[in-house]
Amino acid sequence: MINNIILASSSGVRKKILDKNGINCEIVPANVDEESIKESLLKTKETPKTISKNLAELKANKVSGKKTDKLVLGADSIIDLNGEIISKPKSREDALNILKKLNGQKHQLISSVCISKNEAMIWNYTDAATLTMKQLNLNEIKSYLVKIKDKELYAYGVYQIEADGRSLFSKIEGNEDTIMGLPVKQIKEYLNALK
Numbered sequence: 617m618i619n620n621i622i623l624a625s626s627s628g629v630r631k632k633i634l635d636k637n638g639i640n641c642e643i644v645p646a647n648v649d650e651e652s653i654k655e656s657l658l659k660t661k662e663t664p665k666t667i668s669k670n671l672a673e674l675k676a677n678k679v680s681g682k683k684t685d686k687l688v689l690g691a692d693s694i695i696d697l698n699g700e701i702i703s704k705p706k707s708r709e710d711a712l713n714i715l716k717k718l719n720g721q722k723h724q725l726i727s728s729v730c731i732s733k734n735e736a737m738i739w740n741y742t743d744a745a746t747l748t749m750k751q752l753n754l755n756e757i758k759s760y761l762v763k764i765k766d767k768e769l770y771a772y773g774v775y776q777i778e779a780d781g782r783s784l785f786s787k788i789e790g791n792e793d794t795i796m797g798l799p800v801k802q803i804k805e806y807l808n809a810l811k
Contacts, residue, residue: 621731623691633793648678654701672690680732722748725746727797729803745791
């Protein structure tokens with residue numbers, strides 16, 4: 617297996633997943649303006665899955681332009697609430713509003729991964745998990761948010777499934793790695809095939 621790649625993301629959770637699976641990675645954040653790209657794709661009526669895939673591809677391609685002949689992994693995760701895309705919070709108030717919106721609702725978390733080389737996508741995969749959030753009262757939501765550090769909240773979004781976030785949900789259907797933003801099984805299968 618090729619076990620040395622570049623991760624076009626500063627996500628600590630994604631790096632941990634790769635490390636745990638024996639895939640060494642160098643971190644080179646892509647620094648793309650995700651929000652403006654999402655907005656332009658929404659204007660052309662793209663689906664949440666297409667938006668997630670396009671963002672993962674864009675990140676991988678951007679970094680692979682600087683790191684020639686290296687395999688670059690780009691990843692993106694999107695919350696889809698009945699066709700509405702919910703982005704990462706920009707403030708504590710924003711996080712509270714997102715959780716109020718998801719409260720008692722079923723939504724999809726879509727994670728896309730893309731491997732690029734020399735600015736061209738050579739492989740991609742998109743997976744979705746379905747999560748049903750419990751019906752919580754305002755105090756329960758606020759006390760959950762108090763437990764999350766700012767850095768984690770703004771980097772990974774409103775729920776960390778690997779930590780206290782699991783307690784928010786009455787039902788989780790799908791792959792846990794997908795929910796954490798990196799369907800690693802499929803990445804390993806692809807890298808194994810490259811030998």
